[in-house]
Amino acid sequence: MEIDIYRNIMDQNDLIARSNMEFFEGNRVLAVNVMASPGAGKTSIILNTIERLKEYMNFYVIEGDIASRIDADLLESRGIPVVQINTGGSCHLDANMVKNVLGNFSFNGGILFIENVGNLVCPANFQLGEHIKLVILSVPEGHDKPFKYPSMFLKADAVILNKIDLISAIDFDRKRFYEGVYSVNPYAPVFEISCRTGEGIGEWMKWLKERYLERYEKL
Amino acid sequence: MEIDIYRNIMDQNDLIARSNMEFFEGNRVLAVNVMASPGAGKTSIILNTIERLKEYMNFYVIEGDIASRIDADLLESRGIPVVQINTGGSCHLDANMVKNVLGNFSFNGGILFIENVGNLVCPANFQLGEHIKLVILSVPEGHDKPFKYPSMFLKADAVILNKIDLISAIDFDRKRFYEGVYSVNPYAPVFEISCRTGEGIGEWMKWLKERYLERYEKL
Numbered sequence: 001m002e003i004d005i006y007r008n009i010m011d012q013n014d015l016i017a018r019s020n021m022e023f024f025e026g027n028r029v030l031a032v033n034v035m036a037s038p039g040a041g042k043t044s045i046i047l048n049t050i051e052r053l054k055e056y057m058n059f060y061v062i063e064g065d066i067a068s069r070i071d072a073d074l075l076e077s078r079g080i081p082v083v084q085i086n087t088g089g090s091c092h093l094d095a096n097m098v099k100n101v102l103g104n105f106s107f108n109g110g111i112l113f114i115e116n117v118g119n120l121v122c123p124a125n126f127q128l129g130e131h132i133k134l135v136i137l138s139v140p141e142g143h144d145k146p147f148k149y150p151s152m153f154l155k156a157d158a159v160i161l162n163k164i165d166l167i168s169a170i171d172f173d174r175k176r177f178y179e180g181v182y183s184v185n186p187y188a189p190v191f192e193i194s195c196r197t198g199e200g201i202g203e204w205m206k207w208l209k210e211r212y213l214e215r216y217e218k219l
Numbered sequence: 220m221e222i223d224i225y226r227n228i229m230d231q232n233d234l235i236a237r238s239n240m241e242f243f244e245g246n247r248v249l250a251v252n253v254m255a256s257p258g259a260g261k262t263s264i265i266l267n268t269i270e271r272l273k274e275y276m277n278f279y280v281i282e283g284d285i286a287s288r289i290d291a292d293l294l295e296s297r298g299i300p301v302v303q304i305n306t307g308g309s310c311h312l313d314a315n316m317v318k319n320v321l322g323n324f325s326f327n328g329g330i331l332f333i334e335n336v337g338n339l340v341c342p343a344n345f346q347l348g349e350h351i352k353l354v355i356l357s358v359p360e361g362h363d364k365p366f367k368y369p370s371m372f373l374k375a376d377a378v379i380l381n382k383i384d385l386i387s388a389i390d391f392d393r394k395r396f397y398e399g400v401y402s403v404n405p406y407a408p409v410f411e412i413s414c415r416t417g418e419g420i421g422e423w424m425k426w427l428k429e430r431y432l433e434r435y436e437k438l
Contacts, residue, residue, distance in 0.1 A: 038256045
């Protein structure tokens with residue numbers, strides 16, 4: 001019975017996710033589900049990407065947190081359209097939470113970042129209607145994480161290895177990290193980035209922009 | 220109905236947790252539930268604590284991971300009694316998982332570290348039968364985490380701020396971090412530690428040893 005209920009919840013979530021995706025596509029919006037542990041740099045990467053690309057396209061952000069609106073306030077102070085979701089205790093966003101806030105935006109093409117709750121496990125299991133699942137790992141978390149949290153990396157459409165500027169200060173085995181990622185996911189591109197130095201952000205942005213153009217400019 | 224089932228699961232978990240605790244106390248074992256994000260340094264702190272205290276008392280470790288036995292292999296190579304639990308997909312340990320592996324140890328007093336799945340959200344909700352909930356945050360994760368993940372800090376009996384050697388390389392606001400911790404939990408001691416330099420480990424060990432003596436030496 002528990003399994004049935006779980007299955008019902010997931011089916012229900014997927015239905016809503018599908019309608020979210022249709023809504024995004026009707027508005028020529030590319031939705032990116034940003035997932036990572038707490039403190040891996042989700043907000044920094046979102047902010048850096050937007051600041052460098054905002055001349056070329058519109059951006060929108062949904063901030064998912066258990067509590068607080070620290071990140072939303074930061075983004076808002078930079079003039080970015082942002083809506084905060086506080087999940088209360090829930091360890092992930094679900095499609096319905098996202099659906100409920102879509103009316104707060106005036107979409108007109110562009111990219112929507114949905115920053116999920118900081119958690120390298122549970123968010124992987126809930127479709128939100130996104131086109132891209134972006135998984136961020138930061139160097140201080142250690143090279144072994146793809147082996148320990150395979151489902152997150154398995155589902156990634158792109159992986160960012162953040163805080164690459166700290167790699168010399170930390171015992172991080174780059175080769176082992178790539179082995180871990182490729183063992184579960186040989187297809188996702190991996191971008192090494194430092195939000196502090198700007199290293200690598202250009203390549204990530206180029207890839208993201210291409211995903212947008214590929215989907216909406218060829219229509 | 221979903222709520223009832225959730226309540227049943229939690230009641231059932233708490234019953235097993237209570238029997239685990241009785242088992243620990245019958246064996247004069249102090250159980251420590253170690254919780255943190257992936258890569259905060261759970262295994263390093265466990266290892267450093269054991270290496271420095273093993274002359275004085277026995278240690279045992281349960282390693283909780285979704286997949287892999289990387290940490291268990293490391294501890295085993297140092298001669299520490301360790302059992303690995305792989306949760307499959309589950310984002311936390313529960314009391315029954317712990318109960319099922321207790322027969323693998325020959326307990327004779329001492330401290331059992333139960334390293335939970337790397338997750339700053341879900342493990343807080345599941346009693347395992349532990350005497351102490353230890354929450355570890357590492358400096359690179361950022362000073363705002365107690366505000367964003369309050370339930371974990373609310374339930375902590377002790378907090379370790381790890382990787383303190385990186386504090387000068389990172390924009391970490393110590394004052395804001397303590398405000399965050401104390402806003403939800405004014406009672407838990409906070410230990411600033413670096414496993415790399417050894418800074419602060421002495422104080423944490425002293426506190427932990429006192430908790431053991433307080434419980435078992437005064438009997």
